[in-house]
Amino acid sequence: MKEHTIQLNLSPERKPKPQSADLGFGKIFTDHMFIMDYTEGQGWHDPRIVPYQPLSLDPSCMIFHYGQSVFEGLKAYLTEDNRVLLFRPERNFQRLNRSNERLCIPAVDVDMAIEALKQLISVEKEWIPKWEGTSLYIRPFIIATEPFLGVKPSSRYQFIIILSPVGLYYKEGIKPVKILVENEFVRAVAGGTGEAKTAGNYASSLKAQEIADRKEYSQVLWLDGVEKKYIEEVGSMNVFFKINGEVVTPALNGSILDGVTRNSVIQLLKHWGMTVTERRISMEELREAHQAGQLEEAFGTGTAAIISPIGELLWKDEKMIINDGVTGPVSEKLFHTITSIQGGKEPDPFNWTMEVEQCIEVK
Amino acid sequence: MKEHTIQLNLSPERKPKPQSADLGFGKIFTDHMFIMDYTEGQGWHDPRIVPYQPLSLDPSCMIFHYGQSVFEGLKAYLTEDNRVLLFRPERNFQRLNRSNERLCIPAVDVDMAIEALKQLISVEKEWIPKWEGTSLYIRPFIIATEPFLGVKPSSRYQFIIILSPVGLYYKEGIKPVKILVENEFVRAVAGGTGEAKTAGNYASSLKAQEIADRKEYSQVLWLDGVEKKYIEEVGSMNVFFKINGEVVTPALNGSILDGVTRNSVIQLLKHWGMTVTERRISMEELREAHQAGQLEEAFGTGTAAIISPIGELLWKDEKMIINDGVTGPVSEKLFHTITSIQGGKEPDPFNWTMEVEQCIEVK
Structure with a gap:
């Protein structure tokens, strides 16, 4: 898979990491992001991990006007023995492609997307929070980037993955x-x-x-x-x-x-x-x-x-x-069991978790 | 309206203008754009005309994920005696506010938006094409710019107007x-x-x-x-x-x-x-x-x-x-009459057109 070689451009600077379980949700982002371009006639190209940075987009880019976009949400968890687990990531990228199909966006290679995610998480492992109930939220998304005003599928896209250390999504937690x-x-x-x-x-x-x-x-x-x-x-x-x-x-x-x-x-x-x-x-x-x-x-x-x-x-x-x-007892047991499987604390009878091996050494 | 004073920052460089009626639609943009920010607690602020340029947005900006956005489309026409006419612009900005209401986006001041548009067009008058069937397409739009992953109305927005000299939208023209x-x-x-x-x-x-x-x-x-x-x-x-x-x-x-x-x-x-x-x-x-x-x-x-x-x-x-x-004859007559009113070639019994006076001298 030579075409899938992911270029690495690591940031010389590192932001301070959150110091407590009181993280909130979706407000803090890590030092790097994954990005890949699509150009009509060329397909998806130039996969790369780069410093987390603003996107520079022409004001006529179709995403701003015609909403051609899809996204996913999943999480990475740190186990007590310092392993990193993803929860059923293949399902998220398969669903991303079903969303792509509905929105007339070209499909991404699921294996490639998982590989990209693993490399990005490998670079950002230190960002995964270790407190109970916390995790690293993963947001893959695709946006239409052709600079054109007119209703049609875009000829250019960007596929991006950003990461955010998170606490509980609902402040109420497991409270009804x-x-x-x-x-x-x-x-x-x-x-x-x-x-x-x-x-x-x-x-x-x-x-x-x-x-x-x-x-x-x-x-x-x-x-x-x-x-x-x-x-x-x-x-x-x-x-x-x-x-x-x-x-x-x-x-x-x-x-x-x-x-x-x-x-x-x-x-x-x-x-x-x-x-x-x-x-x-x-x-x-x-x-x-x-x-x-x-x-x-x-x-x-x-x-x-x-x-x-x-x-x-x-x-x-x-x-x-x-x-x-x-x-109720069923809600409670489901919450406990799923979070325990996700965090590697209970057996995983369905092989839902996927371990992220440390594939990139980051100083 | 002191708060509505629009700052002018004109571009030192000018792009070449299209040289024929064969313009296409929505591909060419002028030298400048209007932009205004919204911040929760502060309202809409800093209206300005600046060189046409890429938007720099954090990858977590809500527009990329949750699609909170509205837009409008209208046109400016050059008359044979070199006046600039807009066609019922107040209706577009009133509708923009109805769209805003549905999408939980703060309303913009209609008079202010029309004033901003007039100033922008005044700066870009030379971009309005003069050939039969051509015009300057106007695209006002608002996007949610808060950097946050979570479903809620954004606390920040940008209101932008860009301009594009256009020919016929459908290549077929008035052909069925x-x-x-x-x-x-x-x-x-x-x-x-x-x-x-x-x-x-x-x-x-x-x-x-x-x-x-x-x-x-x-x-x-x-x-x-x-x-x-x-x-x-x-x-x-x-x-x-x-x-x-x-x-x-x-x-x-x-x-x-x-x-x-x-x-x-x-x-x-x-x-x-x-x-x-x-x-x-x-x-x-x-x-x-x-x-x-x-x-x-x-x-x-x-x-x-x-x-x-x-x-x-x-x-x-x-x-x-x-x-x-x-x-058919009704389609034909409607097309002829509306385009003639828009271009100032026929009387305007409904006062639909609004003239853009040259309010800014551009060298």
Whole structure:
């Protein structure tokens, strides 16, 4: 793979690293980044690790006007014996390519992307925080960089990976959150881009989130765009419910994200002998289950928060308190098990973790 | 308006200007741009005209990840007696603020934005092409610039105006185009962002456009996202049909763009004593009108192309040839009248044009 030789241009200066577990999320970035260019007719070229630096882009670059972009989010963890683990990175880069397909962006080579990520993390190993609940958040993204005003797929792109040492995504941690069921705004619809991890999906979600914030709810629960009856996602997470002993989650229908944590939760629950069903779930069904005392737990799943228990749902004027507003045993066990596997503290029966060997010596 | 004093920093170098009417669209940019910053707690500040230059943005800037952005498109025209005219610019900046509202971006002062645009055009007057069918395309846009990974409205923005001398948007000119009715992909849905001029709407449209291109159709006709029965827009234009002597266009329903050219067309047609109705129009109705020989004309409207006649619609496997595939008299008259008003060649009964006085002397 000669064409994949990654050029190394290390920074002469190193920034101070965070000194406590109180890191926040997505505010601090490491000393280096990975970058690779795409040019029509030439393909992806010039993969390189360079000092973390501003992007210099013509104001007419298509990313600023037509939003052709995709991204991913995953994490690297430092184990107690100082090894570095990634969690199912191949799934993130495979999904990146499915997003690429929807957004008319050329695919990247998954093996090459993982190799690039490993080399970058190898350079930045000292940046991985060692405190409980912390990790190195990884943000791969692709943006359209052709300087042109006109609606068409770009002829140029940049694929970039940046790294950020992070604490907990939700300040609440594993404490249950209050969720507002959204009846006006719509996140996505079949035939749209809901399945893709693309910038526009997040921009369109801000308005509903702003209204939820004002009402002191943490996130919104999105309903389907057609009938506004069926449950899709919660905020930027997938959502699960335990109803009368059985776990249910909305089936992948083209408008919700195929979450890596979602998939891991389904596998784990099955491994534990529980019944998990992916299907269409209406708010009316959820309300009936709640009234019958059968809505036992609810939680969101995502890379940032892993498991985020839901203590309350507000639908129109009806408040549904779930499990007395405390974290349920299934949510708790999932959070503990997944974070333990990610951190190398528990056996990994599914081979989900991938070790990053120290392939580059950094002084 | 002391806070609105626009700083001038003119470029010592001037690029060569295009030498013929064969300009293309959106590829050439002028010597200067307008830029203004927003900082939470401080509001919009530091409006300035500076040399056209790359934007330097941290790779974590929210525009690259969460797509919080809006834009506008309008044109400046040079009249035969060397005056500069804008076409209804207040409507563009009012719409920019409606898009801002949907995307949780702080509003800009419309008067200030128009003043900024006038000053910028005054500096760049020599860039306005003088050939028939050419103009100076104006692209105001706002991007989220806070360096932060997390889904929330940005605390920082940049409002930028760039200028591009342009020829005809569609190479076909006023020649009728072939349009594919889209049955799978969806542009927008009620509760989404269809009414806003935001990047994500354009990114999500690329896939359907790519398929249309392959079938040798110029654009797609979007149907509603819920039932896929009702007509919304064509490509990135509004759409009109003349059925049995009456002109109809989809009513503004929250998922289609409130086009400036659309509004001007409605006013002009009424001024001419024609019946124009804004209402819901189904593909089935259109098909029946076509079969009955009553679908007399169809055309798209937008700032870039002004009027784009439709010569053929392909819906599923049915081809509908409209007006024998030639430009109809209403399309022709609208194109001629609007471009003549824009260029100062015909009286302007609606006071649509706004003159840009030479307010800045440029050597």
